[in-house]
Amino acid sequence: MTHSTRELFASDNLDILTRVASGSVALAYLDPPFNSGRNYEAQVASSATNRGRRYAFRDSWSGSSTAGLEEDLVPPSVSAFLKSLHHAAADGLSTYLMMMAPRLAEVHRVLRPDGSVYVHCDPSGSHYLKILMDLIFGRENFRSEVVWKRTHAHSSSRRYGPIHDTLLFYSKGPRYTWNPEFSDYSQVYLANHFRHQDSHGQYQLITCTAPGDRTGTLAHYEWHGQYPPAGRHWAWKREQMDEFMRQGRIVLSSNGVPRLKRYVDDGAGVALQDIWLDINRLDAHSTERTGYDTQKPLALMKRIIGVSSNPGDLILDPFCGTGTTMVAAEELNRQWIGVDSSLVAASLALSRVRQSANLAAVRVEGFPMDVPSARALLRSDPQAFGLWATSLLASTADKESSTPTVTAGAGRVRGRRAVDLLSWVPLASRVSMAKTQPMGKRLAKVGLLVAYGNNHHLAADALTARLGIPVHAVDLESLVTTESRITGIAQEVANVARA
Known part of the structure; x- marks a missing residue:
């Protein structure tokens, strides 16, 4: 779809x-x-x-x-x-x-x-x-x-x-x-509710009637000498009751009241x-x-x-x-x-x-639509700015790797093959990049760093040298284009990494 x-x-x-x-x-x-x-x-x-x-x-x-x-x-x-x-x-x-x-x-x-x-x-x-x-x-x-x-x-x-x-x-x-939605029967439930067994498997005996007086309808009829009790009607038409009887699925009590064998496999499970x-x-x-x-x-x-x-x-x-x-x-x-x-x-x-x-x-x-509104957000609420910019980098903020001056994130772009992403959003003109995402088993191919000052471009270069992956400096102007607001900018960078 x-x-x-x-x-x-x-x-x-x-x-x-x-x-x-x-x-x-x-x-x-x-x-x-x-x-x-x-x-x-x-x-x-x-x-x-x-x-x-x-x-x-x-x-x-x-x-x-x-x-x-x-x-x-x-x-x-x-x-x-x-x-x-x-x-x-x-x-x-x-x-x-x-x-x-x-x-x-x-x-x-x-x-x-x-x-x-x-x-x-x-x-x-x-x-x-x-x-x-x-x-x-x-x-x-x-x-x-x-x-x-x-x-x-x-x-x-x-x-x-x-x-x-x-x-x-x-x-x-x-x-x-x-x-x-249904779930499988537990063993305890089976033992308590499906107490009978024949060659077809475990079963329980259930009533053949349902609530409601339907006298004068096809649901109220005589069957094997029995009528539904007062205020009830047969749960199935006569033809279906006869078919159950031919299949050996009807058990008649000593006074002739029918009950149906309901096997475990008849239902989808516990509702x-x-x-x-x-x-x-x-x-x-x-x-x-x-x-x-x-x-x-x-x-x-x-x-x-x-x-x-x-x-x-x-x-x-x-x-x-x-x-x-x-x-x-x-x-x-x-x-x-x-x-x-x-x-x-x-x-x-x-x-x-x-x-x-x-x-x-x-x-x-309701998100920043241009550079002035983005910078206004940075001044008034740096943490919100960091989360907003991270969302445009196809990353999710990682609180363990973030600091008061840098919002760090990680993500993955999927296409012909997956590309792992690391991202950094500086919250000040001068930042320390000493703390970065732990690489672990992630095979990051590309990094993105939002740059709105000369020091940020230098930080991107330093991360490239240290991590051994291309870290691209993304200008703030790139985040507020119409296309970036709709899909983010990570796809373009990921395409470069794939090439």
């Missing part, structure tokens, strides 16, 4: 949501701040220095009125609910819900009729979010409240240890995409339930980690996307963080739109999706 939509915005998501076409999105995943009162950080430089730690966002809300409510974007019932809640709940909670309400309303608008939405939350506000979603999506369209065990057991003072997050799953209407224990959190040694405290596992996003969308569908993540949703969408052959208000997070996301999409075109907005 050829992706037609890959869009990443470093911007306020409400503004972007209002620009998304109605009925265009198959699946939306929202992982908003939880109003937990905690401050979340992103580690974007060396762990040896506190300068590398920065707030990605503060997960607390304050406000003393409903003046910020976008009433033109929400149904009257939602507006009334929020105004009444404002008088009964803490200001922070009502402000948080006022932030969420118009965004959820816009998500409802952009979803296809068969679309679905998952909202990731925790107990600090999940009960209020569910009421809000009932009002916007309809209580009848609530599908599941999934419990994901996100961490291991730990002690808490005078309460049960909080180890789970909640996923509120709603559809836009009664028909929605559903690709159920996925609403408690997820099999997806572990990202630990300190995970290769997925970007240094972002709230980053979710790729396996979690691949499960959600796989179950609730199909190849080619458009996936939306308005709080995309470091881009795990988009990486999962790439791997599962979906289109995507990602939004995050933090340039730090959006830059890390762009780095990751450039690797996943192998430098395919990504439409970006």
Whole structure:
């Protein structure tokens, strides 16, 4: 499939949501701040220095009125609910819900009729979010409240240890995409539930009826002297029941009640339930980690996307963080739109999706568009500048190899053959390149160093001599061309290295 939509915005998501076409999105995943009162950080430089730690966002809300409510974007019932809640709940909670309400309303608008939405939350506000979603999506369209065990057991003072997050799953209407996931039966499950065996294998005996009184229909008939019990009907038509009998798959009890032999191989396995224990959190040694405290596992996003969308569908993540949703969408052959208000997070996301999409075109907005805006970012937020520039070099920032004055990165460009990349983004006019990426088993072919001063060109020459690989000095002007913003500049350099 050829992706037609890959869009990443470093911007306020409400503004972007209002620009998304109605009925265009198959699946939306929202992982908003939880109003937990905690401050979340992103580690974007060396762990040896506190300068590398920065707030990605503060997960607390304050406000003393409903003046910020976008009433033109929400149904009257939602507006009334929020105004009444404002008088009964803490200001922070009502402000948080006022932030969420118009965004959820816009998500409802952009979803296809068969679309679905998952909202990731925790107990600090999940009960209020569910009421809000009932009002916007309809209580009848609530599908599941999934419990994901996100961490291991730990002690808490005078309460049960909080180890789970909640996923509120709603559809836009009664028909929605559903690709159920199954897992193999465990030996314990087989021993407990498939207790019988014949020449065809292990089996269990299941009822031949289903709930619902369908008297007068083809599902209610006499079979071998038996009728379905009151309030139930036969699960199969008469012809199928007769076929089961001919196959020897029907067992009649002493009073003539039929039961069907269900063999292990008849089913796909154990259907996925609403408690997820099999997806572990990202630990300190995970290769997925970007240094972002709230980053979710790729396996979690691949499960959600796989179950609730199909190849080619458009996936939306308005709080995309470091881009795990988009990486999962790439791997599962979906289109995507990602939004995050933090340039730090959006830059890390762009780095990751450039690797996943192998430098395919990504439409970006909210990033530096010219040299003056790039230099302004360097002056105001050097760490953000380093991450932004690294993303354009088809690399991902490596916190272990970065310093307060240099953002270091590594990546790989794939084509006829793979080319490994190393990158450096100076954050000052004079920098020390004494610390570089550990080479290990990586066979780096080319290095890229952003140069906006004479000393940077000298640093590129010094790295070439020391590492024995060509290190190209990339002028700042090269990063802000239209082509570079779309695909980055690493492909051009990689082509030189291949030649």
